[in-house]
Every structure is written in C-alpha cells, then in structure tokens.
Amino acid sequence: MDNSNCCPKQRTMVQAKTWVLTKHFDGFPKNSNFELRLEQLPEPKDGEVLLEAVFLSVDPYMRPFSRVRMKEGDIMIGTQVAKVIQSNNAAFPVGSHVVGRCGWRTHTVCDGTGLTPIMPDWPQDVPLTLALGAVGMPGLTALYGIEEVLGLQAGETLLVNAAAGAVGSVVGQLAKLKGCKVVGSAGSDAKVAFLKELGFDEAFNYKSVGSLEEALKKASPQGYDCYFENVSGPFSSVALPQMKDFGRIAVCGAISLYNDTMPQTGPYPHLTMIFKQLKMEGFMQSRWEHKHPESLKRLMAWVKEGKLICREHVTEGFENMPAAFMGMLQGENIGKAIVKV
Numbered sequence: 001m002d003n004s005n006c007c008p009k010q011r012t013m014v015q016a017k018t019w020v021l022t023k024h025f026d027g028f029p030k031n032s033n034f035e036l037r038l039e040q041l042p043e044p045k046d047g048e049v050l051l052e053a054v055f056l057s058v059d060p061y062m063r064p065f066s067r068v069r070m071k072e073g074d075i076m077i078g079t080q081v082a083k084v085i086q087s088n089n090a091a092f093p094v095g096s097h098v099v100g101r102c103g104w105r106t107h108t109v110c111d112g113t114g115l116t117p118i119m120p121d122w123p124q125d126v127p128l129t130l131a132l133g134a135v136g137m138p139g140l141t142a143l144y145g146i147e148e149v150l151g152l153q154a155g156e157t158l159l160v161n162a163a164a165g166a167v168g169s170v171v172g173q174l175a176k177l178k179g180c181k182v183v184g185s186a187g188s189d190a191k192v193a194f195l196k197e198l199g200f201d202e203a204f205n206y207k208s209v210g211s212l213e214e215a216l217k218k219a220s221p222q223g224y225d226c227y228f229e230n231v232s233g234p235f236s237s238v239a240l241p242q243m244k245d246f247g248r249i250a251v252c253g254a255i256s257l258y259n260d261t262m263p264q265t266g267p268y269p270h271l272t273m274i275f276k277q278l279k280m281e282g283f284m285q286s287r288w289e290h291k292h293p294e295s296l297k298r299l300m301a302w303v304k305e306g307k308l309i310c311r312e313h314v315t316e317g318f319e320n321m322p323a324a325f326m327g328m329l330q331g332e333n334i335g336k337a338i339v340k341v
C-alpha cells in the first residue's frame with residue numbers, strides 16, 4: 001500500500017546546541033575543557049514543554065560545582081531565561097518566559113522541573129536579563145547575606161570585595177539603603193568609578209593599591225563591623241585583622257581559590273577570630289528558598305524606584321559561552337555577566 005499521501009502528525013525536529021564539559025578543569029578553565037555538540041530533541045510529551053534559551057548566565061559557582069555536581073561528558077550546569085515555544089503543560093503557556101536550570105543549551109525539552117515562571121507582573125521596561133542578576137540568584141544572595149547572615153544595622157561599616165560584580169554591586173547598594181557606610185574593592189579603575197557612581201563611600205582597586213592593609217585602614221580607620229566575603233584567600237587574611245571586635249563575616253564566595261590546583265594554606269585566622277571575638281558564617285542563598293518570591297518582589301521594587309542600579313556585561317552568541325565564563329573568572333565583567341543567544 002502506498003502511504004506517501006498519508007500525513008502523520010507534523011513533528012518539529014529541533015536541534016539543540018549544547019556545551020559539554022569534556023574534561024574536568026585542572027587549574028584555570030581552557031577552551032579544550034569544552035565541546036560544542038548538537039543534540040536532536042524529542043517531541044515534548046504530555047506535561048512537557050520545549051524551551052528556547054534567550055539569555056544564559058555564567059557564574060563563578062560553575063567552576064567549583066563542576067567538580068562535585070558533574071562528570072566528564074555532562075552538559076555544563078547553569079541557569080537561563082528561556083521562552084516557551086511549545087507546551088503540553090498549562091503551567092507554562094507558549095510565549096511565556098521562565099528561569100530554568102537547563103544548563104548550557106539553546107533548546108530544552110523538560111517536564112517543568114527546575115523551571116520558575118518569570119514573575120507574572122514583571123514590568124515591561126525592566127529587561128528579562130535581571131532575572132539572572134539583581135532580581136535573580138545574585139540579588140537574592142546579596143539580600144540574604146546582608147539580612148539573614150550579617151544582620152546589618154544602620155550606622156555600621158561594611159566591607160565587600162568583588163564589589164563591582166553581580167553580587168557585590170547589589171550588596172553595596174542594599175547596605176547604603178540600610179544607612180551604612182560601604183567600602184568596596186574591585187580589580188580595575190573603571191570598576192572603582194562604577195562603585196562611586198553606585199554611592200559606595202569608599203572604593204579602591206585592590207590590584208594597584210600597593211598595600212591592601214593600608215587601603216583598608218584608610219577607607220575605614222575605625223575598622224569594619226561587617227565583611228561580605230566574595231574572594232577569600234590572601235584578601236581575607238589581610239581583611240580579618242581590620243574587623244572591629246565582635247565583627248561579623250558572611251562567607252559568600254571564595255573566587256580566589258576556585259582555580260587552585262593545590263589548596264592554599266594559611267595564615268590561619270583563628271587567633272584573630274579569638275582576640276576580636278569574630279563571628280564567621282558561610283551560606284548558600286538556597287537556604288532561604290521559601291523567601292524567594294517575596295525577596296524578588298523587594299528587589300524588583302528597588303529597581304523600579306531607581307534605588308538599585310543594575311549593570312550587565314553581555315556577550316553575544318551561544319558559541320561564546322566558554323569565553324564569557326572564562327572572562328568573568330578573569331574579572332572582565334562590570335555587573336552581571338550574561339550571554340545573549
């Protein structure tokens with residue numbers, strides 16, 4: 001029997017581009033750690049959706065998490081803003097946008113697990129990229145570090161490093177909103193100028209100050225009540241002795257250690273911590289997941305009121321994901337590092 005005129009249901013064969021971690025990072029990431037691969041996607045089944053990535057995030061956590069959450073041959077982990085282009089799931093209508101933990105891929109078929117719809121009342125004049133930045137995970141990190149971990153109070157002095165980045169730039173602005181003195185350090189003069197624009201009281205380029213100790217003392221001769229730690233390593237060893245007695249430290253990140261092949265050792269902070277009676281707490285923003293919806297609303301309100309300025313460093317092209325990631329780890333970004341597909 002001739003079936004050539006018989007039309008089965010039209011299938012949209014979608015090919016996803018993906019970036020695979022072919023070899024675990026050893027030291028600083030290299031192009032040879034990644035491979036661009038094509039993947040034929042199945043038709044979405046009942047309850048499933050087909051997503052098209054619009055913006056992808058490159059974040060420092062991808063470097064340490066790749067070791068513990070991934071094996072060689074896996075698609076790089078990561079979050080994206082994606083558009084729903086086919087849907088068999090009423091929770092995610094066609095044309096709507098989601099934040100998804102889909103990894104480094106242009107298209108995804110999934111059942112909704114790990115997808116968060118963009119706030120229904122997301123304002124038209126606010127770019128969706130902010131869902132990966134100040135009104136997304138990095139903004140939440142800044143907020144929880146300040147409120148839940150440090151319990152920052154008006155009149156206190158706060159130090160933040162990697163201050164011109166996605167988390168640090170929000171930390172400084174929120175601390176100013178709370179009536180604090182804010183000191184920020186960053187890795188270029190352009191970043192320092194940006195911090196001044198944001199209203200930081202003091203900012204310096206840690207790469208050119210000569211003595212970090214002197215720079216910290218000059219910025220706040222009385223010392224620091226709170227320290228929002230994004231960098232760790234040698235910076236931390238110099239900063240801890242600048243804390244006031246009973247100072248509090250929120251350990252958010254340790255980017256100066258992420259690419260080490262051998263663990264760095266000492267100086268050990270314990271005597272300083274004892275003499276100054278410091279309190280140090282590590283945290284991950286996911287601890288307060290139950291607060292995310294309310295917290296995102298607060299962050300969005302500050303954006304709308306012009307109290308939270310967001311800058312982004314946008315790399316064009318999915319094929320440039322590794323370059324954007326490595327560039328961010330090297331400090332190329334002012335504000336949130338984003339890739340536009």
Ligand SMILES: NC(=O)c1ccc[n+]([C@@H]2O[C@H](COP(=O)([O-])OP(=O)(O)OC[C@H]3O[C@@H](n4cnc5c(N)ncnc54)[C@H](OP(=O)(O)O)[C@@H]3O)[C@@H](O)[C@H]2O)c1
Nearest residue numbers: 060141165166167186187230252253254255256284285331
């Ligand atoms: N705990 C959590 O839940 C959580 C969530 C998000 C992020 N984080 C952490 O927060 C930190 C900031 O993340 P982000 O997303 O906002 O990244 P980001 O600050 O936008 O980008 C990374 C920045 O780190 C700085 N950096 C890189 N290598 C450095 C080194 N060896 N020494 C000092 N600074 C270095 C660079 O800025 P400079 O030019 O200033 O050097 C670079 O721009 C990271 O440590 C990250 O792992 C933690």
